[in-house]
Amino acid sequence: MLRLVVLISGGGSNLRALLERCEDPAFPAHVVAVGADRDAEGLVHADEFGVPSFLVPFGHYATREVWGAALLETIRTWAPDLVILSGFMRLLPAAVVDALAPALLNTHPAHLPEFPGAHGVRDALAAGATETGASVIVVDHGTDSGPILAQERVPVLPGDTEAALHDRIKPVERRLLADVILDIAEGRIDLEELA
Template sequence: MLRVVVLISGGGSNLRALLEQCRDPEYPAHVVAVGADRDAEGLAHAEVFGIPSFTVPFTSYSSRDEWGAEMLASITEWQPDLVVLSGLMRILPPVVVDALAPRLINTHPAYLPEFPGAHGVRDALAAGVTQTGASVIVVDSGVDTGPVLAQERVPVLPDDTEDRLHERIKPVERRLLIDVVRGIADGSIELGAASTH
């Protein structure tokens, strides 16, 4: 059984989908803990599912590296096989990425390498493209530059707002995340051999 720690900053809709999937006895992964960089709404999902959680508030530390060291200590306490960034809106310092890679993955609401960064949906709309997408990647030291594990296109409709488009991308992100975690657990996805597209 793959041991997973999920890190969030917000509502945790991807986290909830993964927790629901983990209830299936056939699913080969289990969320052992949920962490956050603030008092995130999504921590309530962990409580509902009886999953332990921890918070390492970014604002409590004098530097990103200091915060990262504490976050890493909190993660490693759970001895995870995989760490999932699920809406963690903070870039992990290199010491954390180096310690966890390649068993550190992230979801992103765009078809990478298109529209990396914190505003993937807004940037796609601003660019006037007819399609964007969702991706699951291995986290590396860049911003959304790691090897792509799975991705899928999502059309941009003429009347899309940022919220509307994001709401259509989210279910695709969730499905890709669940499939990738399953693939890592059953060995059909090898993180060390992840390819870039």
């Protein structure tokens, strides 16, 4: 049974989907803690599912590196097998990435390497793309540039708004993340080969 720590910054809709998936006794993972860099709305999902949560507020630390050290120390107390960035909108310091990767995963609402960064959906629309997608990657030192573990295309429909397109991408992200976790647990993905 894989131990997951999930980090969020916002509403936590992807977190909630993962918590629901972990309710299935046949799913080989469970969320042991949920962390945030701010007082995120999504922490209510952890409470609802009886999962401990923690807060390491970015603004309470003098530098990104000091914040990162505090975050890493807190994460390690939960002894996770995987750390999942789920709408976590803060760049992790290099030392944190080095300490956790390759067991540090992120979902991204684009078919990487297309449209990396914080506004993947908006950027796809602005580029006039006819399709975009969702990806699950290992976090590295770049911006959404780590090894791709799974991805799938999602069409851009005429008249799509950023919100409408993102709403169609999110279920794909959630499914891909659950599939990747399952593949890691069952040995079909070996993260150590990516180290």
